Amino acid sequence: MLPIVQKIFYPGVAPYLQSKVLSYPLPEKLKGLIAHPAGPFTIHFYAPAFKWCISIANLADINRPTDRMSLSQQFAVACTGLIWSRYSMVITPVNYNLLSVNFVMAITGIYQIGRIGHATWFKTSNK
Incomplete structure (x- = not known):
């Protein structure tokens, strides 16, 4: 077969x-x-397009209470964003859509980690 x-x-x-x-x-x-090598008939186009869903979901959690957020998940989102932002500039073809989605992932992940850390260290509840 x-x-x-x-x-x-x-x-x-x-x-x-x-x-x-x-x-x-x-x-x-x-x-x-x-x-184009990163055009709509390649994975280089659709992977970042679908990855925007993760960034949008993280942006939707901006006002979510910090006691309902996962530090390890946000750490993974931030690290993934940082690593793949760098990688998107090294690969051929250079993929600016991949760079932008991962940069937004890193920024939102770092922001959420900051919120969790602030709520944990200062014992405040962001409800």
Whole structure:
């Protein structure tokens, strides 16, 4: 069964669809976007797009009581944001969408850690 699956999906569905879309008469700027190495037919486009959900969820928790927040989760969010912000500038193609989403993740994670730390050290409840 593997040869059948390999024949269907190798070299990939995305390159096939990309070539079909590029065969249509489109403006050159749109063709440039579609053909870009971090364009909409690659994981480099969709991974940051879906990762924005994590950043938006963290922004939605800005007013959440600190006793209902997880320090380890916020630490993971902040570290992930910092590490992947750096990595997004090293990989080829440089992915500014990945940089921005991870920068926002790092900032919101650090802010939430600060809120948790402030509430813990000063024994205040942010309700």
